[in-house]
Amino acid sequence: MKAIRLIQPGRPLEMQDVSIPSIGPNDILVAVKAAGICHSDAHYRLGRSPVHPLPMTLGHEVAGVIETVGAEVEHLKAGERVCLHYMATCGHCEYCLKGSEQFCKTGKMIGKYRDGGFAEFIAVPARSAFVLPPEIPFEHGAVMMCSSATALHALHKARLKPGETVAVYGAGGLGASAIQLARASGAQQVFAVDIKTAKLDLARQLGAIPIHGAQLDPVSEIRRMSGGRGVDVAVELIGLPHTMGQAFKSLAIQGRLAIAGITEHGFQIAPYWDLINKEAEIIGVSDHLAQEIPELIEWARRGTLDLSQVISRTVPL
Numbered sequence: 001m002k003a004i005r006l007i008q009p010g011r012p013l014e015m016q017d018v019s020i021p022s023i024g025p026n027d028i029l030v031a032v033k034a035a036g037i038c039h040s041d042a043h044y045r046l047g048r049s050p051v052h053p054l055p056m057t058l059g060h061e062v063a064g065v066i067e068t069v070g071a072e073v074e075h076l077k078a079g080e081r082v083c084l085h086y087m088a089t090c091g092h093c094e095y096c097l098k099g100s101e102q103f104c105k106t107g108k109m110i111g112k113y114r115d116g117g118f119a120e121f122i123a124v125p126a127r128s129a130f131v132l133p134p135e136i137p138f139e140h141g142a143v144m145m146c147s148s149a150t151a152l153h154a155l156h157k158a159r160l161k162p163g164e165t166v167a168v169y170g171a172g173g174l175g176a177s178a179i180q181l182a183r184a185s186g187a188q189q190v191f192a193v194d195i196k197t198a199k200l201d202l203a204r205q206l207g208a209i210p211i212h213g214a215q216l217d218p219v220s221e222i223r224r225m226s227g228g229r230g231v232d233v234a235v236e237l238i239g240l241p242h243t244m245g246q247a248f249k250s251l252a253i254q255g256r257l258a259i260a261g262i263t264e265h266g267f268q269i270a271p272y273w274d275l276i277n278k279e280a281e282i283i284g285v286s287d288h289l290a291q292e293i294p295e296l297i298e299w300a301r302r303g304t305l306d307l308s309q310v311i312s313r314t315v316p317l
């Protein structure tokens with residue numbers, strides 16, 4: 001089969017001819033119909049984030065049709081449309097058992113630590129697959145499995161409740177989902193901060209109040225538009241110390257900041273004013289959970305989560 005592989009960081013990906021993966025008794029083989037190209041894939045190609053062993057077939061946002069199922073797989077059958085959770089996990093370690101399987105002791109992300117979906121076929125544990133209803137196109141099913149799932153996990157980690165207010169820092173792929181999911185969860189007011197006008201226009205269309213972070217100070221704008229209160233939940237999806245600081249300062253009393261943007265650099269907080277005095281919280285968001293995917297699929301099926309504008313371009317394998 002054809003597969004698009006990372007051979008060496010810093011070099012273009014290459015099309016290779018590889019064998020169709022074999023499956024174990026608890027695995028499934030999926031004929032890939034759509035695979036998202038994520039910003040992380042650009043990081044992997046550049047060597048900014050580890051990928052091993054090499055060569056590796058990239059692609060961690062995958063949807064397709066089941067080709068074959070392993071001997072012990074009972075809940076899925078050939079011909080079913082599925083989308084794939086990107087963590088291939090063991091299902092029985094301490095973390096898998098308590099529902100935090102992103103920390104699975106032997107877990108491997110597809111397209112990073114085991115072959116991914118930029119190929120004609122992919123093999124994954126059957127527990128990674130979720131049936132994709134006919135109303136959801138494969139393309140949506142694919143991108144949903146990364147940016148939308150992580151956005152939903154961030155809102156869950158921040159314990160967003162109906163009637164609360166939200167600030168989304170970063171209105172890209174993750175942000176477009178975060179805005180829609182926050183609104184679907186009953187957020188009363190959603191602010192979207194970005195420095196790209198096109199992204200802010202999309203944020204407005206999705207029902208957020210756009211704030212241009214380069215033209216205005218988002219912290220004072222959010223305070224001004226919330227009657228001085230700030231927001232109950234802020235999500236940082238950019239990965240910059242500066243915007244993490246702004247997101248934290250945007251919080252209301254007992255506000256929660258969930259950080260999903262990635263950086264190795266620190267950001268400063270004033271513990272008395274910004275943390276203690278408000279009983280504010282800073283929460284880390286690592287990937288997402290398989291158990292969150294059915295909720296996501298249901299919102300996409302109903303059209304509450306519309307991903308048509310997140311897909312900017314489609315290219316053949």
Ligand SMILES: [Zn+2]
Nearest residue numbers: 038040146147
């Ligand atoms: Zn991704």
Ligand SMILES: [Zn+2]
Nearest residue numbers: 090093096104
């Ligand atoms: Zn495990």
